[in-house]
Amino acid sequence: MSEFTMDCHVTVLPPLPFGKGYTYCVPSNLRLVVGDFVTIPLGAQEVLGVVWNTKPDKVQPEKLRYIKTKFDVSPLPEVSRRFIEWVSNYNMVPKGAVLKMVISVPAALMPPKPLTVYSISKKLPVFRITSPRERVLGILEDDAPRTLKNIMREAGVGHSVIRGLLKAGVLVKLEHTPPPAFKNPDWRAKGPVLSEEQATIASELCDQVERATFAATVLEGVPGSGKTEVYLESICRALKYGKQALVLLPEIALSAQWLQRFEDRFGCAPALWHSDLTVVQRSTAWRAIASGEAKVIVGARSALFLPFTNLGVIIIDEEHDSSFKQEEGVIYNARDMAVVRANIGKIPIVLVSATPSLESIFNVRRGQYNHFKLTHRHAGALMPKVSVIDMRNEEVKSGNWLSPPLLDSLRQTFELEEQAMLYLNRRGYAPLTLCRTCGFRLQCSHCSTWLVEHRLLGRLQCHHCGYSARIPRECPECGSEDSLTACGPGVERIAEEVAGIFPDVSSRVITSDTVNGPTQAANLVCQMEAREIDLLIGTQMISKGYHFPYLTLVGVVDADLGLAGGDLRASERTYQLLYQVSGRAGRAARPGRVIVQTYMPDHPVIQAIGIGDREQFLSAEAFDREAGGMPPFGQLVGIIVSSKDEEAVERAVRSLNRFAPRDDNIKILGPAEAPLKLLRGRHRRRFLLKSGKNQNLQRKIRYWLSVAQVPRNVRVNVDIDPYSFL
Known part of the structure; x- marks a missing residue:
């Protein structure tokens, strides 16, 4: 690997949203290689950067600036640098923005703090012996220095005892290199017997x-x-x-x-x-x-x-x-x-x-x-038996959401002292709150979406921007008191219904609001394995990877959620979620059952789940996608134009539309208001580009964006292979 020494010119890429690096001079006290992490002056600031393997630009001598320092860490590997270049080019984002994901923790470039430990002095002075001091010296007799925390724990003494021994010269403070942070996994350890x-x-x-x-x-x-x-x-x-x-x-x-x-x-x-x-x-x-x-x-x-x-x-x-x-x-x-x-x-x-x-x-x-x-x-565990319940034929009490067959199955499961799971992919208590007097719907002030009631918190929340407010007693529109009503079920409402029917059953609501970290997830697993919980009620979080031997019943409260709308992957995603959550039932010796509630029993997704024919579903889905030239048979690129200034968005959209590629191989849909036309206070418009797999859309979009006149306060995001169409 070539070294750069005094007065060499090199390119340094900072982890900032820039598409290229900048030319700097190597000072006499540094020897650098490509990939080294350095600090550089940039404007009035000093920022991080990585020595990049691109030819430096020519810079006038009076404008050339020197690299400040080099970090004592291994250079960024070549494979990482090539990966950054590829991700940047394909996803049409600046290289510096991708590099920022690599250096997401700048503190990691600093050397680790030395470990402070304590040991008995080689030359012991005359000092007063007490029982606590004697215990400290006793545990340090093995000549193995210990941290302050370990000495205090092992000797059962307070900080003042250690401080007194230090002051008397009996103990000395040392700085050691920290031990390895991670143990090596033992690849020789015998694993389970595989089939x-x-x-x-x-x-x-x-x-x-x-x-x-x-x-x-x-x-x-x-x-x-x-x-x-x-x-x-x-x-x-x-x-x-x-x-x-x-x-x-x-x-x-x-x-x-x-x-x-x-x-x-x-x-x-x-x-x-x-x-x-x-x-x-x-x-x-x-x-x-x-x-x-x-x-x-x-x-x-x-x-x-x-x-x-x-x-x-x-x-x-x-x-x-x-x-x-x-x-x-x-x-x-x-x-x-x-x-x-x-x-x-x-x-x-x-x-x-x-x-x-x-x-x-x-x-x-x-x-x-x-x-x-x-x-x-x-x-030898068997796949669960799936039953589809046509909710059009079921008599369900107003304000309730669980059908008689599902309630009967829950009752049987609890009588057998087994566990159950109810799945509804909707957080909170209700997705919509409206006024019975005037019909006003409570909406987020920053987004074009309804506020979701979270009754356990006593608040209304926006699931897009995080805005929350207390649930008002009066309608904000007409002033009527106690006229606001919750519409539709969320998992909290299902939990309320279950508690009224099965008051002695121990249940737990599992969403990103209630389980948001590894510790809480581990506690949930312990409670389920100890059979302290009879019923889990949750969103898609409970569909992934959990293995509970006594969980034998899964009830899907509303299988139709997610099937509506213009998302091209709606059917596929719904099938995946339903199949995954069904797979939580009967994973050990006890057989499993799945109850799927639906108002669309003839939908291909529900049919595939009911009869277990994934191949037929995939074939039909692939046929529809190929006929429409949709991924994976074609390409899609989303262009999202947004700003807090709606008029600036309109000007940008008009310019983009005027310079849009005119190509028989590319179909441009839009511009149109995004389904979420207001998100986090930003007004949004969308273009959608569609083409065959053989088109280089990135090259054409780069030229398009370079000639269009976009106001400075407008953001244009490019979404290659979009998943969200909101």
């Missing part, structure tokens, strides 16, 4: 790791088939050869059972990466990953951008999950970008799901991805 079906697939995945070349594999398996145990074998093989492994989970905060399974398998916990970690925890993890100390990393989508030194395999668990798509800031799909990262790094990637996305199935059928299927549940 013949599991072992065959695991062997192939391990061979891919050994070959150390790119391979994308879809690992499909029915719920409870042991997909995790299979892909853990590929991680084990990567560890054997000294490589790192990355596992992306859609809900890292809800991964308590997964983490326990990993620790049981390898004897220690993996390194974690998610937003609930403190700055210190993330800094520690970042440094350990960059140095190669952390061997297995489990995280949310942003973990994909960490500076791995020797990555050997990537696992995307629940690869179909839409939460892998980031909708804010740098808009990207972590699943798709992970495939690119694996390709650049020449390593295998495993896409794991009980319901693989149509995009992944499309790549399987084109021969681009391998495909393995686990067709049987582990240990």
Whole structure:
């Protein structure tokens, strides 16, 4: 690797929303290589940057500025820099914005603080002996320095005792290098005995790791088939050869059972990466990953951008999950970008799901991805029996939402001392509050959406911007008292209904409002495994990965949610959610049942869930998508124009429309008001571009945006392969 020394000109890319780096001069006291982390003067500020491998621009000598300092960390690997370039080009975002995701914790670049420990002085002075002091000296006689906290705990003394011994010269304070933050998982530890079906697939995945070349594999398996145990074998093989492994989970905060399974398998916990970690925890993890100390990393989508030194395999668990798509800031799909990262790094990637996305199935059928299927549940457990309830034929009391067949099934389950789950993908108590007198609907003042009542909190909340307000006694429009009424059910309302019918049943509401971190998720698992909870009532959070042997009944309160609207993936996503949540029932020796309530029993999604014919559903869905030229058979790109100034948005849209590409191979829909025409106080308009797979839409959009006249106070976001059409 070439070194840059005194007076060399280099390009430095700062982690800011810039599309290019800037030219700087290397001072006499530094020797740099591409990838080094440095500080640079930028305007009146001093900012971070990375020495980039692009040719420096010519700068007039009087304007040339010097790099300030170099951080004592490993350079950003070449594969990471190439990945940043690719993500930037494909998703049409500045390179600096992508780099910011790599350096998301600037404190990680600073050296870790030394560990302060205490030891007995080599030359003991004359001092007064007391019982507490004697206990302190007793535990330090083994010549193993200890931290203040450990001495106080082991000796049962207070801080003043240690302070007195220091002052007397009996103890000395030392600074040690902190011990490794993460243990090495034991790849030699014996794992569970795999079935013949599991072992065959695991062997192939391990061979891919050994070959150390790119391979994308879809690992499909029915719920409870042991997909995790299979892909853990590929991680084990990567560890054997000294490589790192990355596992992306859609809900890292809800991964308590997964983490326990990993620790049981390898004897220690993996390194974690998610937003609930403190700055210190993330800094520690970042440094350990960059140095190669952390061997297995489990995280949310942003973990994909960490500076791995020797990555050997990537696992995307629940690869179909839409939460892998980031909708804010740098808009990207972590699943798709992970495939690119694996390709650049020449390593295998495993896409794991009980319901693989149509995009992944499309790549399987084109021969681009391998495909393995686990067709049987582990240990002989059977798939649950599914019953579809046509709610048009059921007599349900006004204000209630559970049908007699579902209530009967719940009653039988509780009598057998088994557990049940009710699924409704709607947070809060009710999705809409309106006035019975004048019909006024309570709406968010910052978004064009209704406020959701959260009765447990006594507040109305917007689920898009976070705005909340107390529930008023009077209608804000007509002033009528006690005229506001809740319309429709949320999970809190279902919990209220259940409590009235089954007062002795212990239930728990599970949403992102009630379980929002790993600790709470772990407590939930403990309570369920101890059978302290009889009934879970929750949103899609309860559909992913949980394994409770005594949970034998799943009730889907409203299977039709999500089927309406113009989202091209609405049917696929609803099928995936219903199939996944159904898979929570009967995962052990006790057989499972699923009750699906619907007003549309003839809808293809409900039919597929009822008869268990996934292949027929996928074929019909693929046929419709291909006929319409929709992904994965065609391309879509969303253009979102927004500003707090509505007139500025209109001017920008008119200019964009005037310069829009005129091409027979590209169809432009819009401009039109976005379904959420106001979001977080910003007025929004949308374009949607549609084309065949062979078109380079990014190149045409770049030119389009470069010639259109967009006011400075207007933001234009490009969404490649959009998932949300709001």
